[in-house]
Amino acid sequence: MxxxxxxxxxxxxxxxxxxxxxxxxxxxxxxxxxxxxxxxxxxxxxxxxxxxxxxxxxxxxxxxxxxxxxxxxxxxxxxxxxxxxxxxxxxxxxxxxxxxxxxxxxxxxxxxxxxxxxxxxxxxxxxxxxxxxxxVPRLPWRGAMLDVARHFQPLPYLLRYVDLLALHKINVFHLHLTDDQGWRMPVSAYPKLTEIGGHRRQSLIGPGGDRYDGTPHGGAYTRADLTRLVVHAAARGITVMPEIEMPGHSRAALAAYPHLGNRPGRTLDVWTRWGVCDTILGVHEEVLDFCRTVWEEVMDVFPSPYLHIGGDECPTTEWERSPAARSRARSEGLTGPAALHGWFLDRIGTFLTRQGRRPVGWAETGSELPAGFTAMAWRDPAHTLHAARRGHDVINSYHRATYFDYPQSAGPDEPPGQPGGVVGLRDVHGHDPVPGTAPPHTAARILGTQAHLWTEYAATPARIEYLTYPRLCALADVGWTGPTTWADFSARLAGHTARLDALHVGRHP
CATH class of the missing domain: 3.30.379.10 (Chitobiase/beta-hexosaminidase domain 2-like)
Incomplete structure (x- = not known):
């Protein structure tokens, strides 16, 4: 057409x-x-x-x-x-x-x-x-991730977000519910996760530095909220995949329950900085019990066959200094505390698999996830093929083509975004999730692709939509249709913008 x-x-x-x-x-x-x-x-x-x-x-x-x-x-x-x-x-x-x-x-x-x-x-x-x-779609996985841990978004906006995904035939809504800066999912056995972990006293302004806004930020969903979201999405053919980060990116949980960490008696706050926090979960049995209890409640709310447990950016310094963690590594026959990362993921992944679910994890190298995990390969283009060759199903999430928190241009009027580069509309359109060099048996393991919006620099729905559109249009086209010429896509996008305008989407020009 x-x-x-x-x-x-x-x-x-x-x-x-x-x-x-x-x-x-x-x-x-x-x-x-x-x-x-x-x-x-x-x-x-x-x-x-x-x-x-x-x-x-x-x-x-x-x-x-x-x-x-x-x-x-x-x-x-x-x-x-x-x-x-x-x-x-x-x-x-x-x-x-x-x-x-x-x-x-x-x-x-x-x-x-x-x-x-x-x-x-x-x-x-x-x-x-x-x-x-x-x-008929080219790829079975065409997703979009929204981080509500850094900046909470109310349920009515999540419903609108899903409606916009459905218009573009996106079929997975990846909901990033927890991180160092906030915990948004209620767990009945651990009420402090949202009572304490759902609130931070202020937020860092911009990348790096030590300037803070001095404004408290918080919020959490009720079980009824999340159930309504799941039903609303399913009525539009979209699966909501929750993400509960572990063992790293867990500072908010540790602020609520410090005994789940690696230093007894320590008191923590919900992190107010951006970046990677070195405060991580411990590896004692009480932590594993906590994780299983959390996931049991998550599974009650979310019927998604896929469940994302995060797993990346997990500094192991605390384990290396912890007598309990070093003892655990020895008793499990591991080479050292750093190997507890894979051990931890395997324990949680095995638990989810036994419940009939499929664990998903971020793949930083393509080789750190245990067998049975679906990999979201984000750091390097080569990691997608590396993970697929190891036997993982893979969602190609290369950050230089799918991370929408990066600025869309280098222009002086562009609002602040993730430092370190630009992800323009052409970058998204030109990224084929299935590399042409992949042999058929490897290509078959690449399920698809996904957009990602981390919200350190996107506090409001208006900012989220400015960063998302029209880049999501390009990603949807690549996932459903496959590669097309820039002239073909840009001509269709010129007509499609009238629909975005009718929906009052505050898109990038």
Whole structure:
């Protein structure tokens, strides 16, 4: 489908599409015929279109808009769909409900951009161009990570964040819930995690230095909040994958429960700095019991098959100085305290695996994660292939193409961001998650890619959206469609920005 008009400038680009002459018009009399099992997609279409269009789209046995769930459509996989639009009918078919949900987002994009508005837009003809579309994603994992530990974001914004991901056919929302600077997930057995660990007295201003804002920051979700988020995301075909950092990046937990650390009797605060803190969890049995209890509650709330345990940037200085940690290393037959890092991850990963879940960890080198972990390889492009060759499934998260906390340009007007470089729109668009040098058996282990937004420099929803868009549009295109020319993508993006504007997304220009 060529971006000959903003209406056909779809992001991500469909696998196969042909625009035909004519158009179909939705009006107050338009009805929907929905086959058994397709009801969730029909509900979503009504929910998304109602605010701007007011279209009721009631059910009818002879409705011209038809949603069909057909498990015989094996060629469409778990997320693919077929969409046929003629002057008198719209037919959306898929093998799975998730595929129908993806097709609903395409119908949204084919309508005038005003259809995405949050309030009535009278006087607009709600037409879609006639077209034949067969669409299947290239990669099964197309994710976006939001760090709510550094700067807490309220539930209503998380729901909006998910809605924007769904528009771009992102299918994993990675929710970074804990870190040195805050703990946002309630755990009934450990109430101080949010009562104390969810609040810090101030925050560092900018990279490095010793300037602080003097303003307390805090917040935590309730179990009901997180359950609502999971349900909201699932209704849009998105899995919420929680991340609980361990054994490093755990200063907030240790502020709440200091006895879980490596120095008995020590009192800590929730960290007010950015960067890597050398205060980490201990390795005594009470710590492992704590971790298992936390994960049991996390699993009660989040049905995601994947659970992220962090695992990177874990200085082992405290273990090397701790008699208890050195004793643990000896009793486990390890080479020294540094080897406790892999031992710790293996213990937690094995526990999650026995519960039927799949542990995920950050891969700094591609070789430090235990067997059975899915690796998020972020530090070096070569680590993706290295981890895949070792037998890990991998999400290619190379930071110079997927970390959206980096500035988008080197211009003097660009707001402060992560120091050390720029990740521009072309960088994101030009990054192929599956390296061309990968042999087929290695490439098969690369599940996909993911955007990441650490929020040291993004305290507000407006700042988050400025950093995320339009870069997420490029990442979504790469993950769903695969590499395209810059001219093709930029032409479609030019049309797509009208949709972002209708949604009041404060994007980078």
């Amino acid at each position: 060529t971006p000959s008009s903003p209406r056909t400038a779809l992001v991500p680009r469909p696998a196969k599409a042909r625009v035909k002459g004519g158009q179909f018009t939705f009006d107050a009399g338009t009805r929907m015929r929905v086959t058994a099992g397709a009801e969730p997609a029909a509900d979503l279409l009504r929910t998304l279109l109602a605010p701007a269009t007011g279209l009721p789209l009631p059910p009818a046995a002879d409705g011209p808009v038809v949603l069909v769930l057909d498990t015989a459509l094996t060629g469409l996989g778990s997320e693919g769909y077929g969409l046929t639009i003629g002057p008198q009918s719209v037919l959306l078919r898929a093998r799975s409900v998730t595929g129908l949900l993806r097709g609903v987002q395409t119908i949204r994009q084919l309508l005038p951009a005003q259809a995405l508005a949050a309030s009535p837009r009278p006087g607009v003809r709600w037409t879609v161009p006639c077209a034949d579309i067969t669409d």
